[in-house]
Amino acid sequence: MANFIVNTESFDVGRHLYPSLIDLAKKGLLTLILLSFNFVSLFAQQDPPFLAEKYEHWADSVLATLSQEERIAQLIMIPAYSNKDKVHVDSIAGLVRDYGVGGIIFFQGGPVRQAQMINKFQKLSKVPLMISLDGEWGLKMRLDSTVRFPYQMALGGITDESLIYEMGAEVARQAKRAGINVNFAPVVDVNNNANNPVIGFRAFGEEKENVTNKSLAYMKGMQDNGILASAKHFPGHGDTNVDSHYGLPVLHFSKKRLKELELYPFQQLMDQGLGSVMVAHMEIPVLDSAINSPSSLSKPIVTDLLKDEMGYKGLIFTDALNMQAVAKYYPPGKVDAKALLAGNDMLLNTMNVPAAIAEIKAALARGEISQEEIDRRVLKVLKAKAWLGLDQWTPVETDHLIADLNNSSAIFLAERLTKASLTLLKNDENVLPVKGLENTKIASLSIGANQRTEFQHRLERYSPMDHFVFPKDGNVNDIIALKENLASHQLILVGIHGLGIREGNNNFGISPEMVTLLRTLMDSHTVIVSVFGNVYSLGKIRGLENAAGVIAAYQETSLTQDLTAQMIFGGIGAQGKLPVTINSFFKRGDGLKLEGGIRMAYTSPEGVGLSTEDLTGIDSIMQQAIKGKAIPGGQLLVAKSGKVFYHKAFGYHTYDSLKVVKLDDLYDLASVTKISTSLAAFMHLKGLGKFDENITLGHYLPAAKGTNKENLKYKDILTHQARLRSWIPFWMSTVKKNGNFKWFTMKKDSSKRFPIKVADSLYIHRNYARKIYKEIFSSPLNAEPGYVYSDLSFILAPKVVEEITGESFYNYLEDNLYKPLGAGTLTFNPYLNFELDRIVPTEYDSAFRKQLLHGMVHDEGAAMLGGVSGHAGLFGTANDVAKLMHLYLYDGLYAEEQLIASGVVHEYGKCVYCEKGNYRGMGFDRPNKPGDPNGNAAPSVSEKSFGHSGFTGTYTWIDPENEIVYVFLSNRVHPTRENRNIYKLNVRTNILEEVYKAMEKANNR
Structure with a gap:
């Protein structure tokens, strides 16, 4: 009990109930209290909230208006579906109008349709109806278009129970918004039978304290927010081998065992004010020796045990009375009467209302139950209705209902819960999070899937990899083919998909071939296995303990697959604990802690x-x-x-x-190329001591010696202050006056002399680059010093990098930056490696190339250099650009690798010549007019921020002070560069300003 109280104090339960006790304990007087009073009496059972005196008047007044039949009907709850036809709706309406049933339990359907039905039925009902639903993992369990929270088994792996309280509160908020009053949750069964065919994933686990604490959090979250919770399935369905939907389970346990284990969570929740209990259909000989006597129909269990011995005063619901565990023994009507005689308050899923009322009236006539007893139960139901606010019922507002039920806070809560549940069971040699992407060939493999899964799509956000699937009916030949295809991969990220939610007779759908494939791969590769399904399925994968990494994700949703992928690569960490024992390798409480935030x-x-x-x-x-x-x-x-x-x-x-x-589409980055290639290489080399911005161009590039560019300092070059011309239209030198290309410049077909592709059916002379460089070196310097934005030095940058490193420009970038970052789409000439339908076209070039530019660089000069330049030509996705920008944000550090020496990016991002009116950093653009709504940066960015824009409509910005990275990619030059609406509308900076406005609102809340 002491441990229980401590655990619940995180919800202020103990503090709320016993403030004087807490204060006395702080003063060291707890011992005196315990000597003066009986310890048990201090923690006496708390009544359900609706039993408060203030609800009696309305209940009494309503009861007085009801006939005998109407009073009986108040104890009946009928099933309804919002996905059925008008005939069904009319039949329910008739039962409400003609018999005055007390409540409705809704099953499958949609929230708006259901709300409309609720409004219709409530208007027909003399007494407001109690509306209920099975929402163990939220309304999504029954209703489409709603937020899905994790299964209880996943929640059982969470170490922070306050999250589950939040879930209960949110489920209550959604239920009230949808017109629902009672949620048949939580499941408090202690699932200590791994082969349980009906509970399993629906339980919080196999350990009674964990089940209790999680259940209490869920219950309190709901009831603190005005929704009645219902603990099920009394007296405990966790150790059964029969599904009571189809047969009658028999529990051959001693009463001592039942009290110490199965009944424990129920008693603890009752002690804390549990509003209602659902009684299961199970035969328990030690409690009731009658043959074929389901617990729901047993007076020794419902009345003697639950009410008298355990002292429960809340509402008692039967489990559904159409389940075969009871329906096979008693017809409709008779089963309802027997359930009422056993001591239940509400008869769930009454299938024949007239027959039920008639049978109960007959029992009254026979003296098997008194009218006073029925009235006591009806009063209890009416008090609960008053507590639920049904005494002042208002119609459910259907406008914006879907949006309200899918509010952003609830969606984020589902994310937090799922993230907290993910359980890392193996991490040999700290294989997770995955590092060293530049040296590792990775493959993903979805087992049990017929096509690429969400998991695989999410993995690819972090690194390029090859993807494979092995279907449920995969055979030996498929195994052989896969083994061949995977032979050259060092790391294989496996997802197990399509698992059966319950075991049945098929090992959750895990075939011998799946197991063989996994064991074969584990013998020769590093394998990380993520199991997206019932956690008990881990025990059916023989040899799973030999994987380098094992992750229990509990269920297969887009969210679990997304977050598991993030965990594998270190975007998030892991903290879940296994709530059940699977086998000798994976036991309850197992779960390795993993820090996230490295990517x-x-x-x-x-x-x-x-x-x-x-x-x-x-x-x-x-x-x-x-x-x-x-x-x-x-x-x-x-x-x-x-x-x-x-x-x-x-x-x-x-x-x-x-x-x-x-x-995952690729955009032409235009001048964002400058900071993503040339500057990236220079900063990397700076960290190695191979580049210094205070040294001249001529020092690094021999071709510049003897020219007017030789003594230009790189600090001036990178800040566009070196007197270089802004640009040179190189392509114009290739065209005759009649518009045709000069013979030594371009050809329609490729050849040994014209091998370099400029566009479709256009190839440039193999030595033409020399002419471009010569033209740059021979160009005059600007007469006046000062800031002039220039492409010329960045066109020369690849030659500088190659001179310093002895490597090709792109190879250097790829090996030292892009591969370690996992930025596989940052590339030149994307048409060589990507499908054209993934590459966004830019301009229709009517002057030079006479075609739509698709897969080829937009910039003419870069195109004439074979698509590879330091000023333009790089393509990529926003996601991969963001990886590089995060490297800059964190001063060269990403994924725990210092790719650029500390201090370098910070230095290059600073303003160099602010006093001269040049606000640029070295290579980076900076706010030239801080606070200007029409400036080059959002008005609210910090003065330390930096970034760059591109002619095609691209833009990226980094704000170290606020830890912001922003990437905007577009093709504003389509179909013509003359379209300048993006500048007129200030699209790119206005979007970023919206982020700062949101930050300000958040700070002012």
Whole structure:
């Protein structure tokens, strides 16, 4: 008991009930109290909340208006479905109108349809109906279009029970909004039988204290917020081998065992004011020796044990009376009468209301029950209705009902619960989180799936990998083929999918071939296995303990797959504990702690302390931009403190609206290339002592010697203060006056002399790059010193990097930055490695290339250099750009790898020549007019922020002070660069400003 009180104090239960005791304990006087009073009496059972005196008047007044039949009907709860036809609705309406039933239990359907039915039935009812629902994991258990919370078994793995209290409170809020009064939850069965066919994943686990604490949190969350909880399935359905939906389970346990184990959680919840109990259909000879006597129909169990011995005063519901455990022995009507005589208050799922009333009246006539006893139970029901607010019932408002039930706080709570439940059971040699991406060839394998899974899509956000599936009916030949395809991969990330929710007779759907495949792979690869399903299925995967990593995810939802992928790569950590023992390898309480936050995590705005509702302006701005033809579409990503909280795709690739933009589509980054390639390489080399911004171009690039560029300092070059011309239209030198290309420049077909692709059916001379570099070196310097934005030095940057490193420009970037970051889409000439339908086209070039540019760089100069340059040409997704920007945000550190030496990015992001009116950093753009709504940065960004924009409509910004990373990708130049609406509307900076407005609102709450 002492331990129980301590655990519940996290909900202020003990403090609320016994403030004087807590205060005395603090003063060291607890011993004196215990000497003066009986300890048990101090913690006497708390009455259910509806038994308070203030609810008696309304209950008495209503009872006085009811006939005998109407009083009996108040104890009847009938089933209804909101996904059935008008005939069904009319039949329920008739029972409500003609017989005055006390309540309705709703099953499958939708919230709006159900609300409409509730309103209809309540208006027909003389006494407000008590509306109930089975919502063990929230309303989603029965209703579509609602938020799904984790199964109770997953919740059993959570170490922070306050989260479960929050869930109870949210379930209550949603239930009240939907017109529901009673939730038949929590399941308090102690599931100590792994082969239990009906409870299993529905229970919190196999250990009574854990089950109790979790159940109490759920119960308190609901009842503190005005919804009646119902503990089930009394006296405990956790150790059965028969599903009472189909047969009658028999419990051959001693009463001592029942009291110490099965009854323990029920008693503890009753002591804390439990509102109602649901009695199961089970035969328990030690409590009732009658043959075929289900507990729900047993007076020794319901009255003698539950009411008298355990002292329970709350509402007592039967389990559904149409279940075969009782229905096979007694017809409708008779089963209801027997349940009432046993001591139950509410008869659940009465299938024949007239017959039930008639049988109960007959029992009254025979003296088997008195009218006074029936009235006592009706009064209890009416008091509960008054506590539920049904004495002042108002119709359910159906406007915005779906939106209200899917509120952002509830969605985030589901994320928090799921994240807290994930249980890491093995982590050999700290294989998790996965590191060293540059040296590891990774594959994902979904076992039990016919196509790529959500898990695999989410994994790919972190690193490029090959994906494979092994279907449920996979055979030996499939195993051989997979083994061949996976031979060159060092790491295999396996997801087990499509598992049966209950065991049945098929090992949860795990075939011998699946087990053989896994064991084969574990013999020769590093394998991490994530099991998306009933946790008991782990015991059916022989040899699973030999995997390098094992993760129990408890169920297969998009959310569990998403969060498991994040955990594998270190976006989030792990803290769950196994609530049941699976075998000798995986036992109750097992669960390794794993720290997260080493890579980007993906969450909702609530995950960073913001409100989803406060960011709706972003969507509006994007929709306005698309409608106003500033852009055909785009990708947006915003992260705070390393957590991506906004990541969306909008619109289409082009204005013909044929191809929707997806999050894994690649955009031409234009001048964002400068900070993503040239500057990235320089900063990396700076950290190695191989590059110094105070040294000249001529020092690093021999070709610059003897030219007017030789003595230009890189500090001046990177801040665009080196007197370089802004740009040179190189392509114009290739065209004759008649518009044709000069013979030594371009050809329609590739050849040994013209091997470099500039566009489709256009190839440039193999030595033409020399002419471009020569033109740069021979170009005059600006006459006046000062800031002039120039591409020229960045065109030369790849040659500088190659001179310093002896490696090709892209290979250097890929090996030292992109691969370690897992940024596999950051690439030049994406048409070589990606399907064209993943690459967003840019401009229709009517002057130079005479075609729509699709998969080829937009910038003419970069195109003439074979698509590879330091000023333009890089393509990528917003997600991969964000990885590089996070590297910059955290001063060169990402995934616990210092890829750029500490201090370098910080130094390059600083303003160098602010006193001269040049607000740029070295390579980075910075706010040139802080606070200016029409400036190059959002007005509210910090002065320490930096980033860059691109001609095609791209933009990225980093705010170290607020730990913000922002990436905006679009193709505003489609179909023509003359479209400048993106600038007129200030789309990119206005979107970022919406984030700062949301932050301000959050700070002012």
